Amino acid sequence: MRPRGLWWVGVGVVALALPQVLPLYFTHLVLLTMIYGLSAMSLDVLAGYTGLTSFGHATYFGTAAYTVGILTTQHHLPPALAAAAGVGAAVLLAAAYGLLATRAVGVYFLIITLALGMGTWGLAYRWSSVTGGDNGLPGIPPLDLGLPWSMAEPRNLYYLVLAVFCVAAFLLYRLVHSPFGLTLRGIRESEGRMRMLGYNTWLHRYVAFVVAGGFAGVAGVLYAFYNRFVSPPDLHLAASAEAVLMVILGGAGTLFGPLAGAGIVVFLRNLVSAYTQRWMLILGVVFVLTVLYAPQGVAGGARALWARWRGHAPAPRPQAEPRKEPVAEP
Amino acid sequence: MSAVCLRTEQLRKHYGGLRAVDGVDLEVREGERRAVIGPNGAGKTTLFHLLSGEVPASGGRILLFGRDVTRLPSFRRAALGVGRTYQVTNLFPRLSVLENTLLATLGLRREKYDPFSPLAKHREPMEDARRLLEEFGLWEKRDWPIGSLSYGEQRQLEIILALAGRPRLLLLDEPTAGLSPAETQAVTQLIRGLDSRITVLLIEHDMDVAFQVAQRITVLHFGRVLAEGTVEEVRANPEVQAIYLGSGEL
Amino acid sequence: MQFWLTQLLNGLSFAALLFLLASGLTLIFGLMRIVNIAHGSYYLLGAYVALSVVQATGSFVAAALAGSLTVAAVGVVMQRGFLARFYRAEQAQVLLTMGFSFIFADLALWIWGGDPHRLPTPRAVAGSVDLGITFFPAYRLTVIAVGGLVAVFLWLLQERTRLGAVVRAAVDDQEMARGLGIHVEPVLTGMFAVGAALAGFGGVMGGPFLGVYPGVDSEVLPLAFAVVIIGGLGSLKGALVGSVLVGILDNLGKALFPELSYFTLFVPMAIVLAIRPTGLFGRG
Numbered sequence: 001m002r003p004r005g006l007w008w009v010g011v012g013v014v015a016l017a018l019p020q021v022l023p024l025y026f027t028h029l030v031l032l033t034m035i036y037g038l039s040a041m042s043l044d045v046l047a048g049y050t051g052l053t054s055f056g057h058a059t060y061f062g063t064a065a066y067t068v069g070i071l072t073t074q075h076h077l078p079p080a081l082a083a084a085a086g087v088g089a090a091v092l093l094a095a096a097y098g099l100l101a102t103r104a105v106g107v108y109f110l111i112i113t114l115a116l117g118m119g120t121w122g123l124a125y126r127w128s129s130v131t132g133g134d135n136g137l138p139g140i141p142p143l144d145l146g147l148p149w150s151m152a153e154p155r156n157l158y159y160l161v162l163a164v165f166c167v168a169a170f171l172l173y174r175l176v177h178s179p180f181g182l183t184l185r186g187i188r189e190s191e192g193r194m195r196m197l198g199y200n201t202w203l204h205r206y207v208a209f210v211v212a213g214g215f216a217g218v219a220g221v222l223y224a225f226y227n228r229f230v231s232p233p234d235l236h237l238a239a240s241a242e243a244v245l246m247v248i249l250g251g252a253g254t255l256f257g258p259l260a261g262a263g264i265v266v267f268l269r270n271l272v273s274a275y276t277q278r279w280m281l282i283l284g285v286v287f288v289l290t291v292l293y294a295p296q297g298v299a300g301g302a303r304a305l306w307a308r309w310r311g312h313a314p315a316p317r318p319q320a321e322p323r324k325e326p327v328a329e330p
Numbered sequence: 331m332s333a334v335c336l337r338t339e340q341l342r343k344h345y346g347g348l349r350a351v352d353g354v355d356l357e358v359r360e361g362e363r364r365a366v367i368g369p370n371g372a373g374k375t376t377l378f379h380l381l382s383g384e385v386p387a388s389g390g391r392i393l394l395f396g397r398d399v400t401r402l403p404s405f406r407r408a409a410l411g412v413g414r415t416y417q418v419t420n421l422f423p424r425l426s427v428l429e430n431t432l433l434a435t436l437g438l439r440r441e442k443y444d445p446f447s448p449l450a451k452h453r454e455p456m457e458d459a460r461r462l463l464e465e466f467g468l469w470e471k472r473d474w475p476i477g478s479l480s481y482g483e484q485r486q487l488e489i490i491l492a493l494a495g496r497p498r499l500l501l502l503d504e505p506t507a508g509l510s511p512a513e514t515q516a517v518t519q520l521i522r523g524l525d526s527r528i529t530v531l532l533i534e535h536d537m538d539v540a541f542q543v544a545q546r547i548t549v550l551h552f553g554r555v556l557a558e559g560t561v562e563e564v565r566a567n568p569e570v571q572a573i574y575l576g577s578g579e580l
Numbered sequence: 581m582q583f584w585l586t587q588l589l590n591g592l593s594f595a596a597l598l599f600l601l602a603s604g605l606t607l608i609f610g611l612m613r614i615v616n617i618a619h620g621s622y623y624l625l626g627a628y629v630a631l632s633v634v635q636a637t638g639s640f641v642a643a644a645l646a647g648s649l650t651v652a653a654v655g656v657v658m659q660r661g662f663l664a665r666f667y668r669a670e671q672a673q674v675l676l677t678m679g680f681s682f683i684f685a686d687l688a689l690w691i692w693g694g695d696p697h698r699l700p701t702p703r704a705v706a707g708s709v710d711l712g713i714t715f716f717p718a719y720r721l722t723v724i725a726v727g728g729l730v731a732v733f734l735w736l737l738q739e740r741t742r743l744g745a746v747v748r749a750a751v752d753d754q755e756m757a758r759g760l761g762i763h764v765e766p767v768l769t770g771m772f773a774v775g776a777a778l779a780g781f782g783g784v785m786g787g788p789f790l791g792v793y794p795g796v797d798s799e800v801l802p803l804a805f806a807v808v809i810i811g812g813l814g815s816l817k818g819a820l821v822g823s824v825l826v827g828i829l830d831n832l833g834k835a836l837f838p839e840l841s842y843f844t845l846f847v848p849m850a851i852v853l854a855i856r857p858t859g860l861f862g863r864g
Contacts, residue, residue: 107670108857122842122843123840175445179449182449183433186433199437241678280686281683283679288683
């Protein structure tokens with residue numbers, strides 16, 4: 001695996017040097033890419049690996065961000081504590097919603113996560129006394145962890161986010177290559193078969209749901225301290241849909257593909273918004289084009305090419321269709 | 331006399347007005363080789379779904395090793411030692427041969443919950459998978475996607491998956507369907523060579539295979555047991571001959 | 581007493597809107613297993629088109645027709661042009677409809693701007709009706725009546741007509757239906773258009789009291805989904821029961837705890853999921 005290791009070292013060097021070498025603009029974009037990338041990667045565990053496409057992923061991202069916002073601006077808790085509480089809130093919410101969402105699979109699961117997500121949005125939007133309503137929560141303090149460098153400075157925050165991202169990405173990488181990760185893929189391919197082999201598939205799906213929500217929460221906490229402002233759009237259906245697009249654009253079931261997908265969306269959004277107000281229109285078009293012409297995404301397409309080049313008889317890849325029956329076996 | 335492995339009492343499955351399984355009483359002893367035959371639509375596969383727990387029964391009881399498992403979900407029955415193969419190949423399409431087998435060898439182990447260490451570190455399930463694949467000559471193709479295997483090899487993998495959990499009761503649903511004569515012989519030999527402590531229940535349309543493998547035969551018709559007995563008894567049964575009349579099967 | 585009657589009637593008028601949305605959604609899903617995320621944008625487009633037409637012509641009826649037909653046309657293009665080729669690929673279809681929902685919402689924003697609008701109440705039913713206990717807006721009563729009529733009409737269509745039988749046949753077994761000489765594709769497209777038209781019509785009817793504004797699509801869509809989850813995907817009866825439940829709860833919630841009202845609408849959905857995941861009348 002020598003070339004592989006070299007590749008990661010190269011990426012690491014670029015990542016570390018970036019803020020010193022490129023304009024601040026790029027630092028911001030890469031920072032955002034890591035934050036949304038982490039969210040997309042955690043969604044990939046659920047959608048790409050387990051075959052459960054959620055249209056409510058931003059709910060956990062947003063809830064963590066809001067928790068940080070509320071605790072720091074209204075209760076003046078130290079940032080580190082608020083950060084921990086943020087992740088905790090995301091995990092608890094995922095644990096609660098997960099009990100409902102995992103009652104089903106397939107498109108039914110999709111609808112339920114969508115509904116739960118927008119219900120939570122409604123809370124953020126209308127519960128003004130707590131969430132600031134439509135105005136959101138401005139004035140989140142920087143993530144002061146007692147380090148000698150100020151986290152109000154984007155270049156410094158970049159390194160902190162990079163560190164957190166690397167740890168989180170490493171954990172996710174180990175997860176998908178572990179026995180548990182294999183069971184998730186087995187469930188995606190044939191849940192009935194898995195049950196006949198002795199797996200309590202509901203439990204596996206539930207754990208995947210909570211884990212995905214938890215890592216989205218980590219991303220949400222980072223977002224709150226980067227953006228210093230959180231508002232209802234952060235957990236709207238559009239945000240959840242963007243996460244799904246990042247996964248598909250990058251390649252579902254590849255883990256790092258969605259990171260690339262996040263990068264594409266972040267850079268594209270920045271580029272487009274400089275020239276026109278019609279970002280949502282472009283987003284919709286990209287969505288449609290991706291489904292029509294590149295359903296495997298960037299990494300998925302690359303993988304197929306790689307397998308063919310290595311000489312495996314090219315197996316006809318079935319379309320990425322998780323499940324037909326909407327409700328899971330009780 | 332060996333113990334009773336499987337017993338069903340008035341087992342029923344209704345789909346609205348359709349009585350797929352209509353009061354089946356079955357008793358299979360440990361180590362027995364029992365073939366279940368009958369025309370299409372007789373309820374054989376539905377019976378297997380009920381026995382494996384994949385479909386809930388509408389009525390009646392199922393006892394496994396003396397224990398009432400009627401309400402038990404399929405994954406708990408697997409833990410009790412039930413393994414099955416499917417009439418339509420039911421593998422994990424986008425996973426490799428080795429990954430398919432590993433899922434089977436991990437199925438009843440606590441290690442399946444490990445979220446952190448790499449798969450290769452888990453020696454026992456890996457060794458079990460290797461052994462099984464080597465026995466069937468599929469070890470060289472372990473990294474191949476399932477789609478690259480021949481149909482016969484896929485059917486072999488079906489059986490590997492069922493055997494990996496060291497089942498005490500093996501449900502084989504038309505294991506020789508679609509196989510060439512040579513492949514059919516190989517599967518027949520395999521079934522005959524299974525450990526004598528394993529109880530084997532076999533759905534078959536190929537009468538030669540059924541008669542070669544089974545000690546006793548149960549004939550299903552319209553969801554009910556039409557006849558049951560040794561190979562000779564069933565062959566000689568006039569009702570059984572009638573339903574197979576014209577097909578020249580017997 | 582006055583309070584409760586007003587709440588009930590308010591709730592029922594909202595329920596009528598929800599029914600128009602949910603019935604279209606469940607029709608499309610029940611027939612084609614397509615989960616149409618763009619359904620909320622159909623509501624939005626119907627309302628905006630009606631707004632323009634009523635501003636130009638002064639006729640609410642013309643506006644209602646225009647709104648429904650325009651959305652039906654959009655639906656036809658979407659279904660025939662894009663969804664049809666993904667037959668049985670449910671996830672791809674959902675993603676496509678998601679993409680289209682963004683496109684429609686942003687186009688609407690571009691064309692009609694960001695200000696909230698309210699459709700003018702049709703003059704014929706602009707006043708209030710004396711119900712003895714209280715006065716109540718005539719328009720809202722009209723909406724309830726129209727909702728009820730549509731429900732009856734749909735039920736008759738499904739159960740009592742040849743068309744209903746043809747549709748059911750086309751859905752149950754496409755191969756067989758084709759073999760019997762039934763042209764399946766036009767039937768499916770037609771039904772999709774009907775579902776879309778219902779949503780657009782809902783937007784028009786809701787225009788005078790809910791208003792139309794950017795974001796209304798993503799506010800009503802989850803409610804329509806909640807109704808369908810409660811009632812069961814594919815069940816018209818379920819859509820009716822679910823709509824009434826959610827509609828009345830919405831009003832109660834707004835009256836009793838306004839800040840949590842949107843969120844509380846999903847509580848019955850959660851309860852149904854916990855007890856009977858396939859919905860009250862869903863096929864198990």
